[in-house]
Amino acid sequence: MSGNHSYERPRSACAPLLVVAAIIRGPDGRILLSQRPAHKHKGGCWEFPGGKVEQGESLADALARELHEELGLSVLACQPFMTVQHDYPELSVRLCFREVTAFAGQPSGREGQPVQWFEPAALSELDFPEANQPVVRGLALPDHWLILPSPLPTDWHDALPRSIQAGATLVYLRGVSDQQQLRELVQCCHAHGAQALVADDSELAQAVGADGVHLRHQSALARTERPPLPWVSVACHDAPSLAHAQALGADMAVLSPVKATPTHPEQPGMGWAQFQTLAEGTPIPIYALGGVTPEDLSAARAAGARGVAGIRAFWRR
Numbered sequence: 284m285s286g287n288h289s290y291e292r293p294r295s296a297c298a299p300l301l302v303v304a305a306i307i308r309g310p311d312g313r314i315l316l317s318q319r320p321a322h323k324h325k326g327g328c329w330e331f332p333g334g335k336v337e338q339g340e341s342l343a344d345a346l347a348r349e350l351h352e353e354l355g356l357s358v359l360a361c362q363p364f365m366t367v368q369h370d371y372p373e374l375s376v377r378l379c380f381r382e383v384t385a386f387a388g389q390p391s392g393r394e395g396q397p398v399q400w401f402e403p404a405a406l407s408e409l410d411f412p413e414a415n416q417p418v419v420r421g422l423a424l425p426d427h428w429l430i431l432p433s434p435l436p437t438d439w440h441d442a443l444p445r446s447i448q449a450g451a452t453l454v455y456l457r458g459v460s461d462q463q464q465l466r467e468l469v470q471c472c473h474a475h476g477a478q479a480l481v482a483d484d485s486e487l488a489q490a491v492g493a494d495g496v497h498l499r500h501q502s503a504l505a506r507t508e509r510p511p512l513p514w515v516s517v518a519c520h521d522a523p524s525l526a527h528a529q530a531l532g533a534d535m536a537v538l539s540p541v542k543a544t545p546t547h548p549e550q551p552g553m554g555w556a557q558f559q560t561l562a563e564g565t566p567i568p569i570y571a572l573g574g575v576t577p578e579d580l581s582a583a584r585a586a587g588a589r590g591v592a593g594i595r596a597f598w599r600r
């Protein structure tokens with residue numbers, strides 16, 4: 284904690300307040316949260332432990348300092364998770380979330396703040412600062428998103444479970460028109476612990492037992508309401524489509540193309556810098572698509588993505 288407890292928007296500059304916050308998972312998968320003191324901005328809300336980055340301090344140093352001061356923990360390893368920019372009426376914040384993958388010490392609220400471990404599924408019931416919503420939703424999503432190759436490879440009975448086991452626990456079942464085959468694909472996803480989305484059609488999703496829909500670009504633009512399903516994703520290419528995904532109440536967006544792909548070599552790709560600008564302006568978990576492989580996860584996270592999506596590079600034959 285720094286000594287300055289004021290949270291008024293600085294009069295001279297409107298640069299967002301830079302904050303680093305930690306997603307700390309215990310060995311049992313629960314997540315550590317602390318409760319903000321009543322007198323502070325967003326007092327009484329649960330938060331991911333952290334605080335303001337001081338002048339000249341790196342994010343890693345700020346995180347290490349805050350977790351030591353607030354919880355008595357030493358950070359041994361961490362990686363970017365998501366970056367969220369949010370405008371409260373009274374101040375703008377740029378929240379850099381880091382996933383702490385190794386730490387030493389027993390956490391305790393060293394400043395008298397309540398701290399508690401929560402099951403990930405319990406987070407959606409808690410009162411968080413508004414800026415945290417994309418992260419709370421993002422925590423329920425996987426790092427990897429698999430888009431089914433089309434036409435469906437004949438060896439899918441082996442390759443789909445292998446791809447899910449490699450981490451793609453969200454699967455977009457595209458390009459399959461046969462309902463019976465779609466049902467089998469959904470069952471295969473569920474049997475291996477993955478959720479399944481179908482393209483655009485919520486009635487079809489319900490008929491085949493899928494968990495949601497992925498709205499293609501034009502189909503999303505033609506809608507004014509969110510389909511009534513647990514998961515809704517939207518294909519986006521620019522700021523207006525991301526804004527529309529947000530207005531629909533989508534749970535996530537897939538932003539493409541990040542890089543040129545063999546199928547669309549004429550499209551140059553927006554690159555990570557533009558991706559970052561778009562992702563940070565959008566309060567929805569965003570997946571990077573287009574010439575991206577599972578190995579791009581760190582670059583994608585550093586650019587504010589929740590994860591990476593793809594076809595061939597995510598398909599394990």
Ligand SMILES: Nc1nc2c([nH]c(=O)n2[C@@H]2O[C@H](COP(=O)(O)OP(=O)(O)OP(=O)(O)O)[C@@H](O)[C@H]2O)c(=O)[nH]1
Nearest residue numbers: 284285287288302304324325330331333334335412414
């Ligand atoms: N630490 C933390 N801050 C958050 C989260 N979400 C969120 O909107 N914030 C906002 O980010 C800002 C962080 O400031 P802070 O009060 O925690 O900073 P600090 O530890 O340096 O405290 P200080 O005021 O005692 O110097 C606050 O405006 C807070 O409302 C979160 O999950 N964790």
